[in-house]
Amino acid sequence: MTLDRRAAPAVENSGPAIAVHRLTKRSGERTAFLEVSFEVGSGEVFGVLGPHGAGKTTTVRTLGTLIAPTSGSATIAGVPLAPENEVEIRRRIAIMPESPGLYLRLTVAENLEYFAGLYEAPDPKDRIGRADEHDAHPGDLP
Incomplete structure (x- = not known):
């Protein structure tokens, strides 16, 4: 099997790799995370720690465009987090969830x-x- 080694799209180095400003996710009466703000510089290693139910996975899924935020803003790899930019963001990042993302009922x-x-x-x-x-x-x- 041959691996596809095409280069990833160019990312401008003029700002942080991730910039999050007052991002919130609510679902009905439940708030998964509230007004989260942080920046991650290009080349930095960044971890998210907290107890079960603190909103870590929901935050990562939101930044990975898998679910939409309720309010706030973010920029990922120089691209604003917005519905029209979801594909462009996914092309620039990789996310490893806590369990493999395969659907066992599919081939x-x-x-x-x-x-x-x-x-x-x-x-x-x-x-x-x-x-x-x-x-x-x-x-x-x-």
Whole structure:
């Protein structure tokens, strides 16, 4: 299998890699996080710590464009966090959730098609065909 080693889109170094200003996420009566603000410089290592239920995962999912914030603003890799910029942000970042992001009821090819669509990868069928040598389910893998 050949790895695709194309360069990631260029990121301007004029500001922080992540800038978050008073970001909030509410769902009904529940507030996942409230007015979170921080900056992460380009090349810095940054961790989010806190007790279970503190909103860490929801914050990361929000910054990764998987869920929309209720209020506040953020810039990720120089791109404002906004619905029209979701694909551009996802192309510039990577997120590793606490559990692998595979859907066990889908085949390997179906998982690849789903994530290719999430990133709006151009014509992924050929690459998926090469990667999917056999039609296994992720739950069947060792």
